Amino acid sequence: RKEVEQDPGPFNVPEGATVAFNCTYSNSASQSFFWYRQDCRKEPKLLMSVYSSGNEDGRFTAQLNRASQYISLLIRDSKLSDSATYLCVVNNDNQGGKLIFGQGTELSVKP
Amino acid sequence: DTGVSQNPRHKITKRGQNVTFRCDPISEHNRLYWYRQTLGQGPEFLTYFQNEAQLEKSRLLSDRFSAERPKGSFSTLEIQRTEQGDSAMYLCASSSPDRGQYEQYFGPGTRLTVT
Numbered sequence: 001r002k003e004v005e006q007d008p009g010p011f012n013v014p015e016g017a018t019v020a021f022n023c024t025y026s027n028s029a030s031q032s033f034f035w036y037r038q039d040c041r042k043e044p045k046l047l048m049s050v051y052s053s054g055n056e057d058g059r060f061t062a063q064l065n066r067a068s069q070y071i072s073l074l075i076r077d078s079k080l081s082d083s084a085t086y087l088c089v090v091n092n093d094n095q096g097g098k099l100i101f102g103q104g105t106e107l108s109v110k111p
Numbered sequence: 112d113t114g115v116s117q118n119p120r121h122k123i124t125k126r127g128q129n130v131t132f133r134c135d136p137i138s139e140h141n142r143l144y145w146y147r148q149t150l151g152q153g154p155e156f157l158t159y160f161q162n163e164a165q166l167e168k169s170r171l172l173s174d175r176f177s178a179e180r181p182k183g184s185f186s187t188l189e190i191q192r193t194e195q196g197d198s199a200m201y202l203c204a205s206s207s208p209d210r211g212q213y214e215q216y217f218g219p220g221t222r223l224t225v226t
Binding site for chain 2: 089097101
């Protein structure tokens with residue numbers, strides 16, 4: 001079993017739709033959580049960190065459920081420019097250290 | 112440009128040859144990480160440095176792979192006797208204690224093709 005699991009998609013949605021991505025992680029001792037965005041053939045870029053209380057950044061909302069070991073990302077009013085692969089990422093070390101990536105979920109927003 | 116830089120951006124080599132990649136982290140980031148990414152998968156951790164010390168190596172890093180960060184600034188990743196299975200994107204990232212070392216910033220990657 002992979003340490004971080006995501007539905008690979010693709011998710012095909014129309015502009016303006018709301019789309020949700022889910023992710024589960026297997027290590028209950030995981031310390032920090034992130035969503036990264038990766039455009040085709042580019043490097044991953046940090047989208048947002050995920051906090052236990054949940055956090056929002058504009059159209060993006062991230063949630064963490066430590067009891068269920070579950071992380072989510074909600075994108076509201078999706079734009080064409082949101083088309084990318086969204087990577088769920090965890091870190092098991094409270095001093096930083098290596099990131100553990102999920103497979104990524106591909107999103108395609110259509111006009 | 113003050114981001115992470117990697118060179119070369121693309122490398123095509125024949126099986127059995129040695130290759131070396133370079134990564135320059137963001138200035139004053141004391142941690143530097145190497146990851147490998149194959150098509151359709153998320154990046155996989157290879158190794159990381161804090162200053163010049165190599166703190167962790169993945170079991171993915173076979174004895175054909177070696178990484179160095181001799182002066183605590185740039186790093187090199189060498190692959191000896193390349194195999195077709197080494198074909199991948201090699202990503203470098205760096206982080207700073209000012210951000211709790213949690214946020215890693217990635218370079219554009221070196222895409223290796225072994226023929």
